[in-house]
Amino acid sequence: MNRTKPYKMNSAIKRFIMTILFLTAAALLVTACGGERGQETESADNGKLKVTTTIGMIADAAKEVGGDYVAVTGLMGSGIDPHLYKASHGDVAKLDDADIIFYNGLHLEGKMAEMFEKLEKTKPTIAVSRNISEEQLRANPAAGSGAHDPHIWFNVKLWMSATEVIRDTLAQKDPAHADYYAERAADYLGKLEQLDAYVHEQIGLIPEKNRILVTAHDAFGYFGDEYGLQVTGLQGMNTMSEYGSKDVSKLRDFLVENGIKAVFIESSVPRKSIDSVIEGAKKLGHEVAIGGELFSDAMGDEGTEEGTYIGMVKHNVDTIVQALK
Ligand code: ZN
Numbered sequence: 001m002n003r004t005k006p007y008k009m010n011s012a013i014k015r016f017i018m019t020i021l022f023l024t025a026a027a028l029l030v031t032a033c034g035g036e037r038g039q040e041t042e043s044a045d046n047g048k049l050k051v052t053t054t055i056g057m058i059a060d061a062a063k064e065v066g067g068d069y070v071a072v073t074g075l076m077g078s079g080i081d082p083h084l085y086k087a088s089h090g091d092v093a094k095l096d097d098a099d100i101i102f103y104n105g106l107h108l109e110g111k112m113a114e115m116f117e118k119l120e121k122t123k124p125t126i127a128v129s130r131n132i133s134e135e136q137l138r139a140n141p142a143a144g145s146g147a148h149d150p151h152i153w154f155n156v157k158l159w160m161s162a163t164e165v166i167r168d169t170l171a172q173k174d175p176a177h178a179d180y181y182a183e184r185a186a187d188y189l190g191k192l193e194q195l196d197a198y199v200h201e202q203i204g205l206i207p208e209k210n211r212i213l214v215t216a217h218d219a220f221g222y223f224g225d226e227y228g229l230q231v232t233g234l235q236g237m238n239t240m241s242e243y244g245s246k247d248v249s250k251l252r253d254f255l256v257e258n259g260i261k262a263v264f265i266e267s268s269v270p271r272k273s274i275d276s277v278i279e280g281a282k283k284l285g286h287e288v289a290i291g292g293e294l295f296s297d298a299m300g301d302e303g304t305e306e307g308t309y310i311g312m313v314k315h316n317v318d319t320i321v322q323a324l325k
Contacts, residue, residue: 049174052098054109055082056299057153058128060309061163062102064188066170069177073098078301081268083239086111100173101125102166107143108150108297110238126169128162138221142236151297154223156196156313160189195310202317203227210324214255214263216274219296229320234273239297243273252280255288262291262323268298291323 048071053059059074066072075091076082082104087095092115095101101119103109105127109116119125129152136158138149152158167185171178203211211229213220218233234251235243255263255277263278265271278288294316300306306315 049170050097050099051170052094052101054085054103054112055297056307057159057309057312058102058104058162058166060299061128061159061166061188062170065163065167065181065185067180067184069174069180070170076298078298078307079267080298081239082108082297083110085109087115095119099123100169102128102169104150104152104162105129106137106148106150106152107238124169124173126165128165129158131161131165132158138225140236140238143238149218149221151219151222153309154220155226156192156199157226158222159309160192160196163189163192191310195313199227199313199317202321203229205321206324212258212260212324213320214251214260215294215296216264216266216269216271217296219266220294223316234277235269239269248276248280251277252284255281256284256286259286260288262289264291264294264320264323266294266296267300268296289323292319294319 048069049066050071050073051062051066052073052075053062054074055076056074056078059072062070062072073094075087075094076085095115100123101116103112103116103125106129107113116125129150132152137152140147140149152162163185167181170181174181206229213224213229213231215231215233217235217239218231220229220231220233223229224231232251232254234247254260263274265274274290278290281288295306295312299309299312300315305311
């Protein structure tokens with residue numbers, strides 16, 4: 001009896017402790033779930049507009065204009081190529097959940113077009129390029145007749161038009177805060193105007209004969225047109241188009257003939273394409289350096305200077321001027 005009693009007591013204590021532990025864990029779990037649900041309800045109750053965007057540049061503009069009344073979710077982070085991007089299940093949920101969807105349009109998000117067509121029927125699904133006139137758009141004959149170059153953010157003036165589309169859409173959906181959006185947009189548009197002047201001024205520092213920009217894919221056409229650089233890319237305007245040995249030798253010869261000393265890599269395009277051109281030029285006795293990495297179709301990491309549109313443009317311009325000056 002003396003032997004079994006302590007054993008029984010131990011086992012009862014153990015069971016008691018286990019029960020307490022279980023109840024505590026269960027209580028914590030309920031609190032955690034309740035907390036999460038509480039936050040979600042809170043943001044919905046706050047009346048924040050839920051905005052989902054494709055590329056980071058659009059998310060940035062929506063945050064700048066929307067301020068405290070908009071919750072922005074960008075689907076494509078740093079290093080992501082929008083031409084090849086396919087929506088995941090998680091993305092579909094974020095698109096379904098949104099009050100407004102902003103995308104670039106002009107077939108930048110080539111694999112999402114059908115999805116936008118469907119979403120258009122249920123909520124504002126807006127291409128931020130919609131107000132840019134035919135004359136301001138660059139043709140992209142490689143993508144078919146009537147197709148346009150989608151990389152409008154490289155001309156800051158065109159990106160101002162995109163920002164106005166965001167402002168007007170937010171005001172229409174949420175008229176109670178229209179004045180707030182207008183004020184914030186005016187402030188941001190002022191900064192973009194200054195940015196535009198900065199790019200003109202900085203590119204002007206490059207000697208005219210050096211104003212040739214060679215990159216992996218043809219994203220910088222609007223940039224070249226507006227700010228006065230000749231632009232050549234290895235791939236077409238769409239990173240889906242395969243480049244062949246013919247393209248490599250063509251670009252190699254272009255570098256040699258024009259005595260081009262620096263080419264640029266892009267954060268969202270694999271580097272090997274431009275490396276093969278540099279190697280080819282080297283075999284012909286012409287040394288070409290990597291002038292630096294440019295942000296083309298995706299911004300830098302969130303929280304960094306280059307993770308904003310203005311910071312990204314400044315980084316590109318400073319990198320180009322440094323290498324070609
Ligand atoms: Zn591109």
